[in-house]
Amino acid sequence: MMMTRIFAAALAAVGLSATAALAVEGDAHAPENYAWEFEGPFGTFDRNAVQRGYQVYQEVCASCHSMNLMRFRNLGQKGGPFESEEYPNPNDNPIVMQIAAGYQVEDGPNDDGDMFMRDGLPSDAFPAPFENEQQARASNGGAYPPDLSLIVKARSGGADYIRSLLLGYEEAPEDSHLSPGQYYNAYFAGGAIAMAPPLVDDIISYDDGTTASMEQMAEDVVTFLTWAGDPHMEERKQMGVMVLMYLFIFAVLVYLAYRQVWRNVKH
Numbered sequence: 455m456m457m458t459r460i461f462a463a464a465l466a467a468v469g470l471s472a473t474a475a476l477a478v479e480g481d482a483h484a485p486e487n488y489a490w491e492f493e494g495p496f497g498t499f500d501r502n503a504v505q506r507g508y509q510v511y512q513e514v515c516a517s518c519h520s521m522n523l524m525r526f527r528n529l530g531q532k533g534g535p536f537e538s539e540e541y542p543n544p545n546d547n548p549i550v551m552q553i554a555a556g557y558q559v560e561d562g563p564n565d566d567g568d569m570f571m572r573d574g575l576p577s578d579a580f581p582a583p584f585e586n587e588q589q590a591r592a593s594n595g596g597a598y599p600p601d602l603s604l605i606v607k608a609r610s611g612g613a614d615y616i617r618s619l620l621l622g623y624e625e626a627p628e629d630s631h632l633s634p635g636q637y638y639n640a641y642f643a644g645g646a647i648a649m650a651p652p653l654v655d656d657i658i659s660y661d662d663g664t665t666a667s668m669e670q671m672a673e674d675v676v677t678f679l680t681w682a683g684d685p686h687m688e689e690r691k692q693m694g695v696m697v698l699m700y701l702f703i704f705a706v707l708v709y710l711a712y713r714q715v716w717r718n719v720k721h
């Protein structure tokens with residue numbers, strides 16, 4: 455009897471905390487489910503979308519968000535947006551070299567002990583927009599723009615959530631309490647986000663001529679961020695298919711062997 459009661463109380467407690475957790479999450483809209491090309495066991499990245507997404511990151515998001523785990527050469531590696539058969543070593547890839555050379559990087563010290571600036575190289579990291587977290591917060595009304603290297607994995611809802619967030623700015627409802635520098639976004643927990651709507655139609659002009667609508671840019675930048683957080687996804691899926699084929703052929707062989715072995719046995 456006692457045991458049953460304790461058990462029931464424990465169950466109730468678990469139930470309560472689960473509802474409490476839901477209530478907190480219930481604050482935000484569930485992200486819209488979007489049909490990504492890279493989803494599913496055979497999904498691959500749309501190479502053009504990853505390229506355009508890099509352009510969106512570089513021209514829009516990079517002024518506030520770092521991607522500390524990325525180096526320019528990653529852009530030209532196998533599966534990357536600027537992968538090229540001609541240049542298996544991304545350090546030799548002219549597009550990657552050109553992108554890197556567009557940045558000035560501090561290097562040194564030289565023989566006199568001084569630091570100096572030089573053109574970026576493929577082996578350099580993506581430059582961070584701020585020196586440190588304090589400076590980033592000071593420039594963003596106290597809020598910290600998180601590093602985007604692994605952001606798709608770091609948020610529940612992943613790619614769907616980030617796409618919804620980028621497209622989810624709305625007129626604030628009457629009862630929302632926005633501080634100065636906050637914007638209303640129903641997909642963000644709490645509704646008040648310190649990031650101004652980063653995307654507006656035609657805020658950039660795509661190198662490949664695609665129309666830069668908000669939806670297009672959101673889809674592209676999220677595809678790029680998904681690739682950046684999981685650059686070996688395609689190889690992993692290919693490996694999965696090979697393993698399944700192997701298992702299938704193996705199963706057929708086992709079946710034939712079984713027939714052969716039991717050929718003369720009455721059963």
Ligand code: HEC
Binds near residue numbers: 597600650
């Ligand atoms: C003007 C600066 C600025 C720009 C430009 C900007 N962001 Fe942000 N972003 C922020 C700040 C500040 C936050 C933190 C917001 C908060 O915590 O309220 C943020 C937060 C985020 C988050 C995290 C939301 C969460 O769930 O915590 C994501 C994802 C994001 N930004 C993506 C992007 C993308 C993608 C772009 C480019 C299309 C972009 N941002 C452009 C300032 C910026």
